[in-house]
Amino acid sequence: MSVAFSEENLKEFNRLLTRYPDREAVILPSLHLVQQQFGNVSNEGIEYVAGLLGLSAARIEGVATFYTMYNRKAVGKYHVQICRNIACSLLGAEHLIDHVSGKLGVKPGQTTADGRFTLAKVECLGACGTAPVMMVNDDYYENLTAAKIDSILDGLK
Amino acid sequence: MELVLTTHFGNDQYRTIGTYQELGGYVALKKALGMTSDAIIDEVKKASLRGRGGAGFPAGIKWGFLPKNDRPRVLVINADEGEPGTFKDRLIMSRGPHLLIEGIAIAAFALNAHMSYIYIRGEFVKEANILNEAIDEAYAKGFLGKNILGSGFDLDLTVHRGAGAYVCGEETSLINSLEGKRGWPRLKPPFPAVVGAFGLPTIVNNVETLADVPWIITNGGEKFASLGSEKNGGTRLIGVSGWVEKPGVYELPCGTNLKDIIYKHCGGIKNGKALKAVIPGGSSTPVLRPEEIDVAYDIESMAKIGSASGSGGVIVIPEGTCMVRILGVLMNFYAHESCGQCTPCREGTGWFKTIVSRIENGKGKPGDIDLLLDLCDNMMGRTVCPLSEAAGMPVKSFLTKFRDEFEQHIRDQKCPYGNKFQSAHA
Ligand SMILES: Cc1cc2nc3c(=O)[nH]c(=O)nc-3n(C[C@H](O)[C@H](O)[C@H](O)COP(=O)(O)O)c2cc1C
Ligand code: SF4
Ligand code: FES
Numbered sequence: 001m002s003v004a005f006s007e008e009n010l011k012e013f014n015r016l017l018t019r020y021p022d023r024e025a026v027i028l029p030s031l032h033l034v035q036q037q038f039g040n041v042s043n044e045g046i047e048y049v050a051g052l053l054g055l056s057a058a059r060i061e062g063v064a065t066f067y068t069m070y071n072r073k074a075v076g077k078y079h080v081q082i083c084r085n086i087a088c089s090l091l092g093a094e095h096l097i098d099h100v101s102g103k104l105g106v107k108p109g110q111t112t113a114d115g116r117f118t119l120a121k122v123e124c125l126g127a128c129g130t131a132p133v134m135m136v137n138d139d140y141y142e143n144l145t146a147a148k149i150d151s152i153l154d155g156l157k
Numbered sequence: 158m159e160l161v162l163t164t165h166f167g168n169d170q171y172r173t174i175g176t177y178q179e180l181g182g183y184v185a186l187k188k189a190l191g192m193t194s195d196a197i198i199d200e201v202k203k204a205s206l207r208g209r210g211g212a213g214f215p216a217g218i219k220w221g222f223l224p225k226n227d228r229p230r231v232l233v234i235n236a237d238e239g240e241p242g243t244f245k246d247r248l249i250m251s252r253g254p255h256l257l258i259e260g261i262a263i264a265a266f267a268l269n270a271h272m273s274y275i276y277i278r279g280e281f282v283k284e285a286n287i288l289n290e291a292i293d294e295a296y297a298k299g300f301l302g303k304n305i306l307g308s309g310f311d312l313d314l315t316v317h318r319g320a321g322a323y324v325c326g327e328e329t330s331l332i333n334s335l336e337g338k339r340g341w342p343r344l345k346p347p348f349p350a351v352v353g354a355f356g357l358p359t360i361v362n363n364v365e366t367l368a369d370v371p372w373i374i375t376n377g378g379e380k381f382a383s384l385g386s387e388k389n390g391g392t393r394l395i396g397v398s399g400w401v402e403k404p405g406v407y408e409l410p411c412g413t414n415l416k417d418i419i420y421k422h423c424g425g426i427k428n429g430k431a432l433k434a435v436i437p438g439g440s441s442t443p444v445l446r447p448e449e450i451d452v453a454y455d456i457e458s459m460a461k462i463g464s465a466s467g468s469g470g471v472i473v474i475p476e477g478t479c480m481v482r483i484l485g486v487l488m489n490f491y492a493h494e495s496c497g498q499c500t501p502c503r504e505g506t507g508w509f510k511t512i513v514s515r516i517e518n519g520k521g522k523p524g525d526i527d528l529l530l531d532l533c534d535n536m537m538g539r540t541v542c543p544l545s546e547a548a549g550m551p552v553k554s555f556l557t558k559f560r561d562e563f564e565q566h567i568r569d570q571k572c573p574y575g576n577k578f579q580s581a582h583a
Pocket of ligand 1: 207208209210211212213214216235236237238239240323324325326327328329361362363364366367542543544547
C-alpha cells in the first residue's frame with residue numbers, strides 16, 4: 001500500500017510547518033496524521049513522513065517506537081483500550097478486561113479473527129473520577145460496567 | 158465560598174467565546190495589557206500561586222528566572238495529565254478552554270513570549286479539538302495573533318499532541334517531545350528557563366496554574382492568596398477517585414481538610430465500607446493510613462506528615478483491598494514508563510515490578526521486603542529525572558505502613574484476598 005496524505009491532511013501538514021521554528025517538531029503531529037488516515041504507522045508511513053520532512057527514516061522510526069500510541073502494527077477496526085491503572089482497578093477493571101476478553105475471544109494484545117476488534121490494557125487515561133474507563137479508537141467511555149460495555153461493543157457497526 | 162475556576166463549568170456554552178465574554182472573559186487580558194510585565198509578575202507572586210502540576214513551585218518566582226536578555230522566549234503549557242489519579246486539567250480544557258487561553262495570553266505577555274504551545278496528552282483527542290476551536294475563536298477576536306488588542310504584542314498558540322508516554326509530563330522530557338524527539342528527560346542545569354524548547358528560554362506551567370491567572374489579574378494577588386492557606390494561595394481542583402460515593406473534581410480552598418474532602422464533599426466511602434488507605438496527590442505520593450488524613454490539604458501540611466498533595470489526585474482505597482496488588486498495579490506502570498536512560502531507574506523499576514508481583518502471587522522470598530527497601534535507597538537522587546523517586550515513594554510508604562500485609566503474603570505463600578480486586582458491583 002502506498003502511503004500519501006489526503007488533501008485535507010496535506011493542508012494540515014503544511015499548516016503545522018508554519019507553527020514551529022523547526023521542522024523536526026512536526027514529526028509527532030505528522031505521525032498522528034498518518035495513524036488517523038491509515039490506522040497505524042507502517043514502515044511506508046515512516047518513509048513518507050521522512051520524505052516530507054527531509055529527515056532519515058531512522059530518525060522518524062526512533063520517535064515512532066518511543067511512543068506507545070503509535071501502532072506500528074495493524075490493529076482492528078476498533079481498538080478497545082481498557083485502563084488497568086489504580087482507580088479503574090479499584091472499581092473493577094480487571095473483571096471488565098476478563099469480560100471483554102471472553103466476549104471477543106481474544107487476549108489483551110490480540111485482534112479478533114475478523115479484524116474488527118483489538119483488545120488492549122492501557123495505563124491511566126486521565127479520567128479516574130469516572131472509572132472504570134476505556135477508549136475505543138479516539139472516544140472515551142466512562143463509568144463502565146460489563147453490561148454497559150456489552151451495549152457499546154454490540155452497537156459498533 | 159469563592160470559586161476561581163469552576164463557577165460556570167456547568168454551562169455548556171461557556172466553552173464558546175461569546176458566552177465566555179458575556180460572563181466577564183478576556184477583561185483580565187485587557188487589564189493586563191495595560192500593566193507592566195513586572196507588575197503582573199508581582200501580582201502573581203503576591204497571590205502565592207503554587208504550580209499545580211505536582212512540584213508546587215511558586216509561579217511568580219519561576220517567571221522571574223527568565224534571563225534578562227532579548228532572546229525569544231517560549232511558554233509551554235503542560236497538559237499531559239499523566240499521573241495516575243489525576244484528571245483535573247481535562248475538566249478545565251473541556252469546560253473552560255478560554256480560561257486557559259486567557260491565562261496563557263496574560264502569562265506570555267508578562268514573560269514577553271511570542272510562541273506558546275499546549276502539550277496535551279495524545280489520548281485527549283476531544284479536548285485537543287475543543288482547544289483548537291477555542292484558539293481559532295480567540296485569534297478571530299484578536300486575543301491571539303498579531304498586535305493583540307492593539308497592544309503591539311504578538312502571540313501564537315499551538316496545540317501539540319503527545320503520543321502516550323507518562324515521562325513526557327516531566328518538563329524537560331516534554332520539551333524534547335515538543336521538539337520531535339524521543340521523550341527522554343534532560344540533565345539540569347541548564348534549566349528550561351535558560352535553555353528550553355528550541356534552545357530558547359522556556360517556562361513550563363501546568364494548565365490549572367495558568368487558568369488561575371485571569372482571576373488573579375482581575376481580583377488581585379492578595380485576594381487570591383486569602384482564599385487559601387498560608388503560602389498556598391487560591392483554590393485547587395482536587396480530583397477524588399476510587400472508592401467514594403461521589404468521585405469527581407472538586408474546587409476547594411487550598412488547605413481544606415483531607416478527611417472533609419473525602420467524607421463531606423465526596424460523601425464518604427462507597428457502600429459504607431471502612432477506609433483502608435488514601436494516596437493523596439497522585440500515584441507517586443506516599444500512601445496514608447486512615448488515622449493520618451485529618452490534615453490540611455496544602456503543600457506544607459502534607460509535607461509535614463511525610464506525603465504530598467502533588468497533582469491534586471486523591472485515591473481512596475477501601476477495606477478488603479489487597480495493598481500488595483495495588484502496589485503491583487503501580488509498579489507495572491512505573492516499569493512500563495521508565496524511559497530507560499538511567500540504570501538505577503530502568504533496573505530498579507523492573508525489579509520493583511518483578512518482586513512485588515511474585516509476593517502477590519505467593520512466591521515471595523523471605524528477604525524480599527528488605528530487598529525492595531534497598532532498591533528504593535539506591536534509586537533516590539541518582540537519576541536524570543524524578544520518575545525513579547516517583548516509583549520509589551509508593552514502594553517505601555506501602556512497605557512501611559502496610560508491612561504486615563507483605564509479610565503475610567510471603568509467610569503464607571498466597572494472597573489473602575484471593576489475587577483479585579474486589580468487585581465494585583457486589
Ligand atoms: C514523571 C513526571 C511526570 C509529570 N507529569 C506531569 C503532568 O502530567 N502534568 C504536569 O503539569 N506536570 C507534570 N510533572 C511536573 C512537571 O515536570 C513540571 O513541574 C510542571 O509542569 C510545572 O508546572 P507548574 O509549576 O505550573 O506546576 C511531571 C513530573 C514528573 C517528574
Ligand atoms: S529517572 Fe527514569 S524516567 Fe527519568 S530519565 Fe532516568 S530512566 Fe528516564
Ligand atoms: S486509573 Fe483509569 S483513568 Fe486513571
